[in-house]
Amino acid sequence: MASPSSTRFDLDTFKRALEEGDSEVLTRLFTEDAEMEMIDRRTPPSMPTVVHGRESIEDLLRQVYEIDMTHEILQCVVQGDHAAYTERCVYPDGNAVMSMTMLDLAEGRIAHQSTVQAWDEEPSPVPASDDFSAPTRVEEFARGRAEFARVGGRDVVRLTLQPGWQWSVHIGPAQGSALCRMRHGGYMISGRLRCRMADGTEQEFCEGEVVSIPPEHDAWVMGDEPVVFLDWQMCD
Numbered sequence: 001m002a003s004p005s006s007t008r009f010d011l012d013t014f015k016r017a018l019e020e021g022d023s024e025v026l027t028r029l030f031t032e033d034a035e036m037e038m039i040d041r042r043t044p045p046s047m048p049t050v051v052h053g054r055e056s057i058e059d060l061l062r063q064v065y066e067i068d069m070t071h072e073i074l075q076c077v078v079q080g081d082h083a084a085y086t087e088r089c090v091y092p093d094g095n096a097v098m099s100m101t102m103l104d105l106a107e108g109r110i111a112h113q114s115t116v117q118a119w120d121e122e123p124s125p126v127p128a129s130d131d132f133s134a135p136t137r138v139e140e141f142a143r144g145r146a147e148f149a150r151v152g153g154r155d156v157v158r159l160t161l162q163p164g165w166q167w168s169v170h171i172g173p174a175q176g177s178a179l180c181r182m183r184h185g186g187y188m189i190s191g192r193l194r195c196r197m198a199d200g201t202e203q204e205f206c207e208g209e210v211v212s213i214p215p216e217h218d219a220w221v222m223g224d225e226p227v228v229f230l231d232w233q234m235c236d
Contacts, residue, residue: 009083009108015073018087021065027058030110035176036060040117047181047215056174066137068092081105091150096120132158142170154232157186161193161227166220184213185233192222193229 010029017025036057038049051060069089076085083103090096097119104112128151130136135147136155143165147158167180179198187210194204198216205211211229213219221227 009078009103009105009110011076011078011083015076018073019071021071023058023061023065026061027054030054030057030113031106034110035112037112037114038117039115041119043181043215049181050176051174052176059174063137063139068136069097078105093150128152130156144170157231158189159227159229159231161191161221161229163221163224163226165227166218168218169220172218179216179218181215183215183233184211184229184231186211186229186231189228189230191225191227191229193219193227194222195219 013025014029016022017029032054033052034054034057036051038051039045040049043049051057069091072088072090074086074088077083081104083105085101085103087099087101088096089099097117099115099117101113101115103110130149130151132147132149135158136150137148139146139148143162145160147160148155149158150156168178171180172178188205188207190207192204192206193211194202195213196202196218197214204222212233
């Protein structure tokens with residue numbers, strides 16, 4: 001595929017790569033120091049997810065396109081150094097995600113992307129089940145792993161965190177934040193996890209406990225046993 005010129009954004013290449021899920025081509029359309037900002041049901045406007053740098057953006061795009069869904073651009077407009085588009089993504093069960101994205105361009109590449117997403121999910125009208133023997137997707141990260149199962153139109157996540165893992169050390173730098181902006185709610189299958197909120201409040205969670213962790217927290221594994229946490233609120 002042709003690379004974008006130094007002054008003009010290659011809209012055709014962008015649309016084709018997005019709809020085909022070609023994360024490698026999409027990544028080349030970002031500047032080296034690009035920033036991606038996302039607002040959705042987990043991260044409100046006051047606490048968006050922010051990803052800094054082309055390398056981190058490539059990792060995120062690769063994870064997105066590992067999810068079993070279709071991508072379709074509905075409308076796209078480019079004017080000067082700005083572009084905007086709407087996108088519809090559909091899961092195999094028919095549930096959809098709609099998003100609107102604004103792009104700031106610099107010399108024909110994306111310098112900043114801001115996306116707002118909304119889910120149109122309906123509970124399954126019949127009983128359903130899933131398990132983690134064949135996750136719908138898996139995300140690997142430093143000293144950790146997230147496995148996703150999908151049931152009733154929603155995701156449930158099994159997090160496995162190894163001894164020594166800490167959010168602010170192993171996740172935060174890529175997101176440009178010292179604190180996790182997500183809300184977590186679930187069940188501690190094993191291990192011990194300690195959290196510290198922005199105001200300094202700390203709480204330790206242990207095996208067998210049902211847990212709720214608000215946004216704006218750091219977290220780390222205590223002791224030598226991995227933490228296994230079943231999270232059904234992270235994807236809400």
